[in-house]
Amino acid sequence: MAAIAKTIVATGTSSGLGFELVKQLLAQAQPYNFILGARDTQRTQAAFEGLKYDTSKHSLTILPVELSDLTTVKTFSQKVLDKVGQGKVDYLLLNAGMWKSSTDAGPRGSKWNDSYIVNHLSQHYLIHLLQEKLEASQSRIVVVSSGAIRGATDTSALDEDAKAGSTPVNSLYSATKFIQLLGAHWWHRQLQGKCQVVAVSPGMIPGTNLARHASQTIPANHPDAKTIAEGAQSIYRAFTRDDFPEDPDQIFLTSWGEWWSKDIYSLSLDKKLQDKWCPSKEDIERDEGITA
Ligand SMILES: NC(=O)c1ccc[n+]([C@@H]2O[C@H](COP(=O)([O-])OP(=O)(O)OC[C@H]3O[C@@H](n4cnc5c(N)ncnc54)[C@H](OP(=O)(O)O)[C@@H]3O)[C@@H](O)[C@H]2O)c1
Numbered sequence: 001m002a003a004i005a006k007t008i009v010a011t012g013t014s015s016g017l018g019f020e021l022v023k024q025l026l027a028q029a030q031p032y033n034f035i036l037g038a039r040d041t042q043r044t045q046a047a048f049e050g051l052k053y054d055t056s057k058h059s060l061t062i063l064p065v066e067l068s069d070l071t072t073v074k075t076f077s078q079k080v081l082d083k084v085g086q087g088k089v090d091y092l093l094l095n096a097g098m099w100k101s102s103t104d105a106g107p108r109g110s111k112w113n114d115s116y117i118v119n120h121l122s123q124h125y126l127i128h129l130l131q132e133k134l135e136a137s138q139s140r141i142v143v144v145s146s147g148a149i150r151g152a153t154d155t156s157a158l159d160e161d162a163k164a165g166s167t168p169v170n171s172l173y174s175a176t177k178f179i180q181l182l183g184a185h186w187w188h189r190q191l192q193g194k195c196q197v198v199a200v201s202p203g204m205i206p207g208t209n210l211a212r213h214a215s216q217t218i219p220a221n222h223p224d225a226k227t228i229a230e231g232a233q234s235i236y237r238a239f240t241r242d243d244f245p246e247d248p249d250q251i252f253l254t255s256w257g258e259w260w261s262k263d264i265y266s267l268s269l270d271k272k273l274q275d276k277w278c279p280s281k282e283d284i285e286r287d288e289g290i291t292a
Contacts, residue, residue, distance in 0.1 A: 005031040005059070009080055009089050009130070011067065011123060012096030012144070014038040016208030019047065020232040021095070026053035026060075034058065035083055037065035037076050037096075067096055067122040068107040068114045070288045077129035088137035091239060092130065094123045095144040097180075099173040101215040106164030110288060116162035119176035120277070121284065124183045128281035135194045142238045143184040145177060145199040145252065152178035155267055158277070173214070179277045181252070181268045186278040188251050189271075200238035202231035203255030226255065 008025070012018040013036045025032055026048075038044040041062045048060055061083055065076040080089075096118060103113035110117060127134070127141065134141065151174030152158070160166050161175035181199055188197040203226040206218040219225070226234075234255040244250070245259050249269055252260040262269065284290070 003030050005033050006090040007033040007035065007084060007088060008091045008093060009035045009037075009084075010091075010093035010095060011037045011065065011126070013093070014040060014044040014047070016210065017144070017202050017205060017228060017231045017235060018093070018095040020228045021093075021235050022048070022060075023051055024229070024232055024236065026051060026058055031057045032059075033087075034060045035080050036060065036062050037067075037080075038062050039064065039066045067118045070117070070122055070125055070284065070290055073122050073126050074129060074290060077126060080130065081133060084133065089130065089133055089139045090137065092127070092134060092139055092141045093144070093235075094126070094142065095235065096123065097144065097146075097177070097210065098213065099210045100213040101172060103164060103166050103172065108289075111164055112162055113164045113166065113172070115172050115176045116179065119173075120180040120183055123180070124187075124278060125281065125284050127187055128284070131191075135191065138195060140196045140198065140239065141184075141187060141191075142235065143180065143197065143199045144235055145181050145184065145201055146173075147201045147204070147255070148174045149178040149181050149265060149268065150174070152267070155270070155273055178268060181265060182270075182274045182277045184251060185249070185268055186274040188248070189274070192248075196244075197251055198238040198241070198253060199251055200235055200253040201255045201260075202226075202234045205231035231255070 013022045041064050044062050063076055063079045066072045098115055098118045100115050106112050107114050151171055158175055161172055184197055184199040204224045205228055206220040206225050207228045211217045237257055238253050249262055250259045254260050
């Protein structure tokens with residue numbers, strides 16, 4: 001009997017680790033329906049067509065989304081829901097991310113900088129917009145985090161780091177990925193018994209475009225450096241692992257496939273801090289000027 005196709009909705013699959021992960025899944029016997037958000041849909045479409053995957057087995061839809069513009073996140077979510085119709089969303093992959101060491105004025109007049117909006121706020125907003133469908137589907141939400149969250153050691157500095165026009169800081173990436181992890185824990189609490197939320201670190205992968213706007217690079221000869229294919233495999237483990245630890249706070253998979261010990265990310269377990277950085281859909285729409 002033919003396997004039932006699984007539906008994956010994803011951000012950040014137009015290049016780097018996300019593109020590689022989709023490429024690996026397109027080579028599987030398991031059929032998939034991919035609904036992918038990308039800012040350059042033509043380039044992304046051409047890149048996937050170049051893989052010459054089996055179109056009789058898999059379907060792939062690429063929809064526009066620019067994560068620094070939350071109005072496009074709203075349009076994306078509506079198109080995703082139209083496309084899925086009565087079907088399920090088996091997985092929501094939140095992989096898009098950026099690493100920048102400086103901030104400019106907030107995009108579209110936002111009080112927040114683009115790193116914070118792309119790495120956390122827009123993808124947090126996307127979960128709100130899809131929440132009903134995700135709950136009905138009992139989806140698994142995979143949040144691509146980073147070992148860099150360990151760099152956010154002073155949580156009182158997060159406001160300053162996330163602000164538009166803040167002083168250029170090397171901690172910007174760590175801070176915004178840390179806030180994203182607060183969001184993973186927050187959604188894990190909200191969706192308890194309905195959806196699974198798994199955060200995962202892909203490891204240190206120098207070959208992607210991540211550091212294109214950063215003042216530093218990821219050294220290719222670093223002893224911990226891994227290939228893009230290995231990084232994608234690490235993310236894929238977050239799709240398949242069912243050996244969840246008894247402790248509900250342990251939701252974070254390392255790039256070597258272990259459930260990360262809580263002491264590594266203990267600062268992100270502060271529920272008040274999670275609540276602070278996880279605004280409601282209504283508050284986001286009011287603050288960012290998104291109309292119905
Ligand atoms: N590489 C590493 O060492 C490493 C380590 C730990 C965690 N990570 C995490 O892994 C994830 C993937 O990163 P990567 O290394 O593969 O980097 P990448 O090659 O730069 O890929 C990032 C993805 O996010 C998309 N994206 C970025 N800004 C966007 C925006 N404003 N709107 C829509 N999409 C946007 C990119 O789209 P475009 O193709 O249009 O640029 C791309 O698809 C990120 O969450 C990153 O934080 C990476």
